[in-house]
Amino acid sequence: MSIWEKLTKIDRRYIYLMLLLVVMIPIIVPFKLHPKPMPPVENLFNAIDAIPPEKALVISVDYSPDTEPELHPMTYALLRHAFARHKKVGILCISLLGLGLAQDALSTVTNEFNSVATTHADSIINGRDYVFWGWQTMPLVPILGMGENIAKVFPVDYYGNKTDTLPMMKKIKNYNNVALLVSIAGGESPFWYITYAQTSFGVRIGVGSTAVMATDFYPYINSGQVTGMMSGMKGGAEYEELVLTKLGIKGRRKATEAMSSQTAAHLWIMLTIVLGNIGYFALRRRKK
Template identity: 40%
Template sequence: MNFWIRISDLDRRWIYLLMAVAIILPFFVNITIPIRISPPTQALYTYIDTLSPDSGPILISFDYDPSTQGELTPMAIALLRHAFSKNLHVITMSLYPTGIGIAENITSDIAKEYNKIEGRDYVVMPYAPGYQAVILSIGEDIKNTFATDYYGNRTDTLSCLNGVKNFEQIPIAISISGSSTPYAWITYGYTKYGEKIGVGTTAVSATSYYPYLRTKQVAGMLGGLKGAAEYETLIRKFYHTKGRSMATIGMNSQSMAHIIMIILIILGNISYFAIRKQNKRSA
């Protein structure tokens, strides 16, 4: 009985410390917690995995800002690692003025991991205003949409874009966003030009895109940090990837915290009923 009383009177600071350790530990210790692959993640991975370097460049649009970077950046990194592991050419861009810097930083960092060269293996496009107009313009001629890349090089001189005019030479466009921007890619990219669209979105927004997945208007989707962790799991299984799997680490931290919370809730309830039972006997 003394044990349950001590549990009931436990100083909450010990709980805070325990939660902090549970959250921080996966960043320093390799903890393996199984991750089940969801069908939307598997669909996006499978489609990209069927592509070859001759299929044309894939397009990844970083349609988000720093407020959702923690949840969305890991999926962008996972997609880039998959593409570079397969030696696919990549076009990155952003329909957000605050997103283009994120796109350039991440693309160039992951490209260095795989010794990819800007202009030959990948190209980063500059920001252009009016996202509906940008998508429609890419559908007509991407080199007219972006006369120069992010670094000021003329796009018609880049070997990465040789033979690439519009969506017909781009096998898939993936919008990573925490807002409604993927709807524009579906409305204008898929409906008007028949472009395959992939979506990466925050967990809270993921359910909005399931109707589009069922009707095949979206080829696949990564939903939140879990979707990014699922994609990391797939590329680790089939490819030798470099760098840390931050989504997997983040999910492990969440899982550890949830396990600790469940255990504490169970112990708290047992303590309550045990003490109440003892008090009734004493009375």
């Protein structure tokens, strides 16, 4: 058998094994990548950068553990950005399963900041710099209710504090004090925010979405209803890159690390296409 013939007849199991290796090795030892941010991601970053001190960023953690690899890094990146710029952050969950994830992201990122903070002002303090409102049943209740009074929707926060006694909440009453609301979701909750929170209260909406869902949101970016968007692992990685280059915040960049696997997998699949075609053309020429 000639080498060309061999190229057309690689056992599928070798192809599988290679894919397994190219995905697994970078998970263990990620390589350095610097994704180039696309416009929707940059828009989201700039919108958060421009939040005035009297207004807040709201992050709605609407995903559950099954989409964690794609979406969780986005929450990390947003929190890092907001805390580095000392923006006020409010966090809520539409899905009950999101509570644990939001709590994980908050504690990890606040620890990152507080472990290097030297002064009280540098630290990230619950109630002053951020409030974790928790979860409220039936999505429409918080989505509409926050337009009138956030403290009414969430009388106590996730940790059991009375919400309206928290210093940050003195200024953050409702959507009027929210500069941007980012819904990170594997499902359609960003649509609910667009349909209800935006049309009734005019709040600006950002989206973090899985790659599969992302195409559904593009029309809303074009129409200006969505201010910015991160789509899939790639979107998360691009945001992490912005946080790294523009703010110099290190921290673990999980999406970028996973992008190593993603990149390697894509390149490998592209290589298999090339291999298959080289063999095919070589054989065809010989037959002629």
